[in-house]
Amino acid sequence: MQAPDDTIAAIGTAPGTGGIAVVRVSGPRTMEIADRIVRCAAPRPSMRRTMSVIYGHIAAAAGDVDEVLVLVMKGPGSYTREDMIEIQGHGGRVMASAVLQTVLDAGARLAEPGEFTKRAFLNGRIDLTQAEAVADIVGARSRRAGRAALEQLEGSLSDAVNALYDRLMGIAADMEATLDFPEEDIPEALIQDVPDRISRAVSEMDLLISSWQEGRLLREGALIVISGRTNVGKSTLLNALLDTDRAIVSHIPGTTRDIIEEGLVLDGIPVRLVDTAGLRETSCEIESEGIRRTMRHIARADLQLHVLDSSQESGNEFDAQISGLDPIRTILVLNKTDLGVRICRDNLNGFTCVETSLLNRTGLEALKKEIRRALMQDIKMDAPPHAVISERHRQLLLKAREDALGADSLFGQDDIAMASSRLRESIEHVGLITGRVYQEDLLKAVFSKFCIGK
Template identity: 50%
Template sequence: MEIVIIRRMSLYNPDTIAAIATPPGEGGVGIVRISGPAVWPIADALFLPMDKTPVSAREHGTFAYGKVVEADGREIDTGLALVMRAPKSYTCEDVVEIQGHGGAVGMRRILRRALEAGARMAEPGEFTKRAFLNGRIDLVQAEGIFDLIRARSDRAAAAALEQMEGKLSRQFDAIYDAFMEVAANLETTLDFVEDELPDDVFSGIAVLLDRTFRTLDELLDTWDEGRLLREGARVVILGRPNAGKSTLLNALLGFDRAIVSSTAGTTRDTIEEGFVLDGIPLRIIDTAGLRQTDCEIEAEGIRRAEAHSLEAHVSIYLIDASQPLHEEDRLRLEKFDPGRSIIVLNKVDLGHAFPIPDHASCVVEASLISGDGIRELKQAMALTLEKGADLAAPPHAVISERHRHLLIQAHAEARQARAFLNENVEENAVLAAEHLRSALELLGQVTGRVYHEELLENIFSRFCIGK
């Protein structure tokens, strides 16, 4: 009996595609990539090697030096043609890359010539989509390529590289194979009379299911770290006017980004800058001073500050420790979430005008004008972020929101199967098997064992055209 239906839709388009594979703008080298069944006549039409040997007659992995020419023979550029023959190319198709001098005009002219010679413009991510459809990579590896391109820190790049090389895919495959084994064992029991089954058959099925649940939970636990690596963390700096918020922003960044003034209300809008802490990309947001005001512009800045605080992964609240604790500070501190908040007592070099609040879970004493306390604040920020990710662990592949969504559903289906087996294993074996089929189909969508056009569109449309 069939365990799970794998839906394979014929989504491969046999056209030969072309696109500029390098970023727009000036550069030393620009590349136009051409892939598909008609690549050889197209390459021979637009590229004339100096040694007169056509591109189509060259071996895999070789370069030819020559000229890119128009249909009438006029020269467009000089450069190299890299030959990659199927199935040893990125797309598993015949591929030629024309490498010319970098520059927007030159690259557009070469691309236009390739299109005139018979190629069509590639869609976003179509080269990688073909690599998937031709079996070179699975969907998880394709997403790893996307994450590597967009990585904003060394740690994010290292995690994406692991995913691209298949480590995460192997973990998903192991879970899929385990569920497949359980489903197959359940299906087998349906063909036997109850008295003919060995006593340990169903107990063995339960043990394997429970072991797989642990692996599933371990994968789901990597989601917080994956979210931080891919999206970054939002850190908002809050406090009353003149508490030192802009000074703190400049100290964290290492340069003067925000205007620092003793005049209250200098910062009226939010100021955002990127910053990397222990491999996690952060978005540091300096905000307007929190106070009652009649100024509409300043009031709007305060409203935005409060809105950012609700969305932040970490809130840093600054207090001028040299002055008595303001009633507004006291009220705000009582409402803070201790799990994602850090209190910075600034200007401690001028003395303590009040004791450290008893309910404060994370307090850093600082003198930001001299830089004292910055190192301790960074450590506190890392510890707060570590509640969702182990930043001390070596970089490793982590799941995305798409993976998490499918894993949670697969987990629920498998749990339902386990519940049926706990109630009455002989009577509920068919129902348990049905839920395992659903779990298998969901897991199949993670790596692409099961896929459909909408799924591929959602994944590959995010890529740039040349990838």
């Protein structure tokens, strides 16, 4: 693909009022546009050194638009590798729009979402995983998620994927070299270790694939669903964890009928906490729909907090309730201990149980500790910078893995030509992760998730 030859502009700050609004401009005509619209003391913008700041005014035909600071960043030492300016004006949408309009009138066109970052990719400054990291940084919902994205921007994932790419290329090259030899002369040493080398590459893929769950938790947040019969204290639990009065709590069974979802951050992991309608037989249509929704959420949950009234004795109905739960993904909250504990713990073997009296706020810290422990199973908290992949990366790695294993088995059958062509397919899938190989629709899919001005 050719380097873009037009000049783009957009407001880079969020809509609404704020102290400063920034208009970004990038492309070959940037300096010419700056000279035309920035009224300042000599020298004019194009004659300034890169990374310098100009104080001045944005001037249009009708007069001055705003009093501004202009950052001059000349290519290739800029975000996009092109000539760029960033115009810092007084905050507010109206003024920023007026500055942007002046830039557009002088010859730029409005940038598409993510187009600045796309140019950084097309101009070879960053690869596709790094471009995706930029969107993840902007969208980060916790410091920890932001840090993981920053590590990806700095190349943690690129390095791992490039090493894998080179390893596979080396194997393919050696395989293809043997094709030039007549049957009887295939150099033993050259081909003897091919299965080992493929299996090492597959292990590297497995390691990357195993980071998907962590990446997903950081990007999307963990889904924690609070479940249980009516009136056991589910909504009280949601409020206690959020430290607010978000959900209505009452002694009337069936109070919560719809799903209530709130976000919070637990030890750097973004969490979506969901309170549900209590599970019980009901003739109320609204409540029935609430219960159907509850079941759907439970099916997707990373962790289920199942609340029980510990002051009630356990019976058959109770056993049925417990038997439907997955001990690995469930914490049992034995609530209302202030009313006495009559529940029989023997039936709860295999489950993590925490006793609480949410009315008195006891047991809450112990519960939070168990929640963290359950979520952390998938997260290497103290690990050095390491790559965590996204769903797009995972899909490509799974395909690359299948191709590599296919190549291995063809190689075992002495079909070296087919084996090397299968390995080439594996390499291509790995290449799509970093964008060594790409098509326009791949770029569209990646950059459509960006905001304008990034």
